[in-house]
Amino acid sequence: MKWIYRIVTAIILIGAITIPFMMKNKQGEPMMSLPNIDDLSPSEIISNVPSLPSDRTVYKWKDATGVWHYGDQPPEGVKFSTLVVNDQTNIIQSTPILEVTAPLPKTATDSDRGNTPTYTPPQSNEDTLTLDRALNIVDDAHAVRDMMEQRNKQLEALTRNTEKK
Structure with missing residues (x-):
């Protein structure tokens, strides 16, 4: 029984798709048609290209x-x-690129802060990631992780104290 419903549904769908190709419009032509081989010639394709900028x-x-x-x-x-x-001009303005005219001020050094490593942003002439900079980034990530773990421990201690009350 399922197969009969499937076959009837497929026939209805095929009919719904093919009817616009068979129905005639006011000019006596089919409402829809597939392109002919002449429609795909290079001259037809080129004629549909927008005109040169004016x-x-x-x-x-x-x-x-x-x-x-x-x-x-x-x-x-x-x-x-x-x-x-x-006519072909892009009227959307791009984002201006700010030029760095003076070097950025130095931040506190590792010895001033204790043993906490800091990341120094690359200068204008540095555009590659060096091993030292990569190690600085990894050390900073470890420092942030440690700080977050300490903060989580403090929050857990606070929540335990409030639950006991």
Whole structure:
């Protein structure tokens, strides 16, 4: 019995998919059709490529209230300036890259802090990870782990004291 339902469902789906290919529109052509081999020729593909970048002239002027206006037609009786805009120009500004002009101030050294290692950020001319810097990062990670374990022990002690009360 399951097979009959499956076959009937498959026939309904196939019919629903093929009907738009058989139905005619107002011009007497099928509503949907598969592309012909002529549609895949290089000349057809190239004709669908957007045109080369074109420059457009835009007019800019300020009205009596001080508001700037832009248009593709020059305004009548108002002083305006002409801007030439390329259609293919990216108008989204990128994030500016800040240049470091002076070296960063040095932080406290290991001897000032005791035995806690610190990570020093790379200078502007350093762009590779050296063994010393990698070891500094690992030591800092171990120090943070130890600090977190101490904090967890303190929190556990506090929660035990509140549970006893």
